[in-house]
Amino acid sequence: MKRICLVVVGLYLQLLSAFSQTVDTTNYKPRKLTINEINLVHSYYHQEGDHSAVTGGIGTQKLSDYANNIELNLMKYNKYNRKIDLNIDMGIDYYTSASSDNIDPSTISSASSHDLHIYPTVTRTATNEQKGTKNNFQLSFSAESDYFSYGFGGGFAKQSKDRNRELTVNAKLYLDQVRIILPIELRTLTTGGFPGAPNEHDYPYKSRNTFSSSYTLSQVINKRWQLLFLLDLAYQQGYLSLPFHRIYFSDNSETIERLPSERFKIPVGIRSSYFIGDRLVLRSYYRFYHDDWGLDAHTIDNELAIKFTPFFSISPFYRYYTQTAIRYFAGYKMHASTEQYYSSDYDLAAFNSSFFGAGFRWAPPKGVLGHPNWSMVELRYGHYSKTDGFVSNVISVNLKFK
């Protein structure tokens, strides 16, 4: 009798729990890969200047770039309850370049006057939400007419118990191939690209390898302020010049750029985000850079996001940059032919630059223009200028779908 009563009580309790269960969607964990987020980024970039390295430090630097990027984030939970993120990033840029056209100035429009740059990247991240750890693995590829890159990377992240601090360590290896396309007047029967030769369309390649490691430490300071410390260590080895950068010596002879076959870089940065009052967010960034070619640089970037509503903000920004020249730089006809290394690339000269502009961000809760899957639109414009007369403008749009 007692056993029958216990069975009946047990069945009754089970019946109650069945009616009290509700479908919990907040903790829904998909077991198959599902699309979590899609980002489309489109940009138009245009630059003008008079110090092209292709023509020895003088000549037009006119260039236009139409950049397109689609980023797909897929997510699932595996049988060990680890969150698996698969990020597929595909970039396709089409650019026209007046300076590249001068690799062979005898033609009105050479094959170098425009180019397509394709660069996919795939990243897999596994997150243990209980322990606050992440592992990631990345493969990347990049292809242009004169440059190919194969990238491999991996990393680890660990959060503190209170989730107010996170340390990440990442390492990347790039195995790159530079196609040796010489200026037309310096080509011979053995260099490739010589008009009429059997190997006219065959160019040799030289390798360039980059080993880099990145370390970041993020820290919540208080309810309104958080910081990120960044440190990279990078070592490059191989052919670090560009074969179509002309050098005109002071004795009027000509050759191509020659730089050392090794370079060690140390950039250190700090990023800060501070919520002022109820409607302002100050985003700041400072970086110091040093390398063993003699280049030191400082970058300061400040952006103030003004939140007119929780879903709409406008962000004016200003970035100031200054660098010293590498010890191998000199301008047009300023190098002596007896020097061991030489470059007239004004990107490696001493200069200051300013970059300012503004962006807006709109992320309404019911979706942009009432479309529930279109979660955000962001538009940003910037004007860049250097003290050597170089100027550029860039306008970009980001569409986010969830």
Next chain:
Amino acid sequence: MMRRVVRYIAGFCLSGIVMASCEAVKPYQKNRLNDGEMELSTRKVQKTETSFQNYREGASGADGGSNGGGCGCN
């Protein structure tokens, strides 16, 4: 050289002071920290900007982007 060493030490000390004054913030207190504008990274819309800065300037890295590999940039 000495000035640079002093600057680095001062920078580390300042960072240490800032870290030591950290407050323990509970998850339910992070509504401002979790705002989209507070992210400690460059915006996705800045991809092309970071790319052209890597090409047109000698410095690179410590910004979430590439540190010289993967492109014919500096």
